[in-house]
Amino acid sequence: xxxxxxxxxxxxxxxxxxxxxxxxxxxxxxxxxxxxxxxxxxxxxxxxxxxxxxxxxxxxxxxxxxxxxxxxxxxxxxxxxxxxxxxxxxxxxxxxxxxxxxxxxxxxxxxxxxxxxxxxxxxxxxxxxxxxxxxxxxxxxxxxxxxxxxxxxxxxxxxxxxxxxxxxxxxxxxxxxxxxxxxxxxxxxxxxxxxxxxxxxxxxxxxxxxxxxxxxxxxxxxxxxxxxxxxxxxxxxxxxxxxxxxxxxxxxxxxxxxxxxxxxxxxxxxxxxxxxxxxxxxxxxxxxxxxxxxxxxxxxxxxxxxxxxxxxxxxxxxxxxxxxxxxxxxxxxxxxxxxxxxxxxxxxxxxxxxxxxxxxxxxxxxxxxxxxxxxxxxxxxxxxxxxxxxxxxxxxxxxxxxxxxxxxxxxxxxxxxxxxxxxxxxxxxxxxxxxxxxxxxxxxxxxxxxxxxxxxxxxxxxxxxxxxxxxxxxxxxxxxxxxxxxxxxxxxx
Ligand SMILES: Cc1ncc(COP(=O)(O)O)c(C=O)c1O
Numbered sequence: 468x469x470x471x472x473x474x475x476x477x478x479x480x481x482x483x484x485x486x487x488x489x490x491x492x493x494x495x496x497x498x499x500x501x502x503x504x505x506x507x508x509x510x511x512x513x514x515x516x517x518x519x520x521x522x523x524x525x526x527x528x529x530x531x532x533x534x535x536x537x538x539x540x541x542x543x544x545x546x547x548x549x550x551x552x553x554x555x556x557x558x559x560x561x562x563x564x565x566x567x568x569x570x571x572x573x574x575x576x577x578x579x580x581x582x583x584x585x586x587x588x589x590x591x592x593x594x595x596x597x598x599x600x601x602x603x604x605x606x607x608x609x610x611x612x613x614x615x616x617x618x619x620x621x622x623x624x625x626x627x628x629x630x631x632x633x634x635x636x637x638x639x640x641x642x643x644x645x646x647x648x649x650x651x652x653x654x655x656x657x658x659x660x661x662x663x664x665x666x667x668x669x670x671x672x673x674x675x676x677x678x679x680x681x682x683x684x685x686x687x688x689x690x691x692x693x694x695x696x697x698x699x700x701x702x703x704x705x706x707x708x709x710x711x712x713x714x715x716x717x718x719x720x721x722x723x724x725x726x727x728x729x730x731x732x733x734x735x736x737x738x739x740x741x742x743x744x745x746x747x748x749x750x751x752x753x754x755x756x757x758x759x760x761x762x763x764x765x766x767x768x769x770x771x772x773x774x775x776x777x778x779x780x781x782x783x784x785x786x787x788x789x790x791x792x793x794x795x796x797x798x799x800x801x802x803x804x805x806x807x808x809x810x811x812x813x814x815x816x817x818x819x820x821x822x823x824x825x826x827x828x829x830x831x832x833x834x835x836x837x838x839x840x841x842x843x844x845x846x847x848x849x850x851x852x853x854x855x856x857x858x859x860x861x862x863x864x865x866x867x868x869x870x871x872x873x874x875x876x877x878x879x880x881x882x883x884x885x886x887x888x889x890x891x892x893x894x895x896x897x898x899x900x901x902x903x904x905x906x907x908x909x910x911x912x913x914x915x916x917x918x919x920x921x922x923x924x925x926x927x928x929x930x931x932x933x934x935x936x937x938x939x940x941x942x943x944x945x946x947x948x949x950x951x952x953x954x955x956x957x958x959x960x
Pocket of ligand 1: 654680722757784785787
């Protein structure tokens with residue numbers, strides 16, 4: 468016997484009639500009904516599916532049941548899930564051509580979608596793990612406790628409640644020497660760069676690690692800042708080379724906890740050396756602590772900022788720990804920069820919602836942030852272990868470099884193989900990036916046919932973004948690609 472529901476078009480944007488079998492699990496029934504709807508063409512390629520919450524409400528099932536069904540169908544290739552555009556029917560999951568008879572299992576296999584089927588992009592945390600209930604509790608408590616003034620124009624330095632909570636949290640968890648008066652709230656690391664360099668509080672040229680986010684380099688270039696690449700190895704940036712740069716270079720941007728993306732932590736001697744260099748040059752170190760809370764093999768090393776708060780601008784955000792959707796971050800500044808940075812933000816807070824700030828303050832001081840980070844640390848650690856074990860078994864010619872930390876890993880492949888692997892993976896609907904995409908365009912290495920071949924090539928794999936149930940399937944798919952790429956000669960063809 469089947470039960471059917473019709474969802475209202477106004478609420479969910481698509482009129483969706485589903486027949487759910489009453490036998491078996493709710494999740495299985497929903498997955499089957501959606502699969503049938505796509506397979507038969509009733510749901511056309513590109514159709515946007517209802518948000519979890521809306522469909523769950525209409526069907527009277529738990530939100531997780533819908534989330535799990537969607538994840539399964541994404542992994543199978545029937546649906547695609549992209550940040551910002553929701554879950555859609557895969558473009559090429561077309562119904563089989565009419566053949567006069569029922570579709571055979573062969574014709575029903577979905578053709579690859581144009582969007583990634585297996586989400587192994589670096590960058591985002593597991594969006595399905597956002598702590599909705601705990602955040603809602605913190606938000607409600609913050610709203611109830613907020614003074615009336617909190618609903619007026621905001622202080623550009625940020626809410627004192629949040630700056631106070633961060634002072635305690637950052638000292639405890641990251642060894643940052645902060646006080647509320649030195650913290651300026653921003654919308655994330657990119658915003659910090661815009662404020663410091665775009666608004667000319669600081670001026671270039673700026674030394675940067677030779678591997679990093681192209682988006683950050685472009686942002687600096689747009690602000691007229693010339694960036695000079697600094698080599699990196701397994702111990703982070705070779706800061707000893709800073710001395711050889713012209714006297715005009717008085718700033719360096721580093722990711723000391725976990726070099727992005729190559730994965731080495733900045734060596735203790737280099738941490739001290741870079742601070743000494745900044746003192747001698749009357750310069751500054753910008754510390755991007757983007758994933759410092761996520762270290763799996765031991766306790767994370769504290770921030771470089773702790774060595775000299777007057778020589779380091781420390782920047783963090785919730786983009787990896789909670790969600791990049793919140794757009795909340797913080798700068799811990801040398802005292803002499805605070806007034807200028809606050810002035811650069813404008814007369815009132817124009818970036819970070821004062822109410823979100825209050826919610827984060829509550830989330831931090833209630834211990835919910837620690838609990839969430841601990842939970843995610845366990846989850847990501849498990850995912851990293853799964854990836855490493857699967858590679859060791861199925862693609863031993865690949866080496867995972869960098870420390871056990873963060874939300875991504877770099878798979879080292881022999882020189883000249885990076886592009887093949889990335890393209891083969893993408894061809895199978897697996898979204899990964901080659902290390903070359905993170906390389907500073909000014910890097911000069913040994914060149915071979917126009918390609919820089921310093922050291923090995925690499926493939927950057929994000930193990931956080933996929934939903935829990937989709938991750939194992941994605942790793943399987945990646946190993947399949949690597950097996951095919953490697954062949955019997957250990958990938959040296
Ligand atoms: C290297 C690096 N720095 C910083 C960030 C955080 O950026 P934002 O705070 O602007 O979201 C990210 C991404 O989350 C990153 O990959």
